[in-house]
Amino acid sequence: MPSRPILLYPHMILKKVCAPVATIDDKSKTIIQDLIDTMHAGPGSVGVAAPQIGVTLRICVVDVSKSKLGKNNHHGLLIMINPEIFRKEGAAIMREGCMSVPDYTGDVERAVEISVRFQDENGQVRTIEASGFEAVAIQHEMDHLDGLLFLDRITSLKTGLFRRKKYK
């Protein structure tokens, strides 16, 4: 399956609240594979959410294992269907960028540790404890499922938002 183009804001799908996946069928498996391929196609990308490729379903993929910040603390490739965060601890600020909002970054506060429940591609319910960069990536991707962009969460104005290097 090919990687799909990432939708850019102001595409209206990016502000939609996505619907839960009722049954995991071949169609959802295609979407999952497209999400993984799209993530791998974007250099340095550590996650993609379904609305970013135009699908308004609660599915996202995260993989921080190859990133500098996440390589020592990760769960590998996470395929998350209908994910829910049921525990959040701590708060830390990280400067985030998003493939759907090119050329901007902003300082966003996220929980440092989270517990997440989700279904994997086989419909198995999994629960993981994530922390550090992986936790940030999961929270960022899950925000997409609720139509939220990092722009909705920027807390500091002082140096929070400025032009950033381009995704090639």
Next chain:
Amino acid sequence: MDGSGDAAVHFAVTIIGKDRPGIVAGASEVLYRLGCNIEDSSCTMLGGEFAMILIVSHEKPFSKTRLLDDFKAFGEAMQLSVFVRTLGKSEIHYETPSGEICMVSVYGSDQPGIVYRVTKELAERQINISDMNTKLIGTPEQPVYVLMLEAVLPEGIEVEHVTRLLEKLKKELKVEIGVRSVTPVSL
């Protein structure tokens, strides 16, 4: 004016004056009526002054005099100083930082030379400052100086190098100096 036909004209506009409500609204109204686009801007209160720095563009070339004339009434009414610089076509590009970005925080008892000494170390190593602000806080008896800056590290210079580089200054000036990476994460 570069007089290059259909190329958009860009100006750097600086507006500064006693802070009061309505400065931003007034300045942006002038620009809006002229058909200018505010491409980049940063505005902040410094002391009791409000300072605006804007890069504005217009599809059709027009003169700096025209822009200043249109600002005249508003500037006089609000007692603001308005400066305009025409930007040449070659100046209009957004340099996108390619290296690590680090935040340097410096604070301690106020003394002459904090900004100079810190930034000199950076400049000597081609470390470019992309953002900086300073503030004098504390009490008249014990004034404290705070300096926050963001810098783009050139190839081959790591955040740890900058930490080590400023270690000597920290002791000499008896100030706290912290360096941390704020390189954006791509999600």
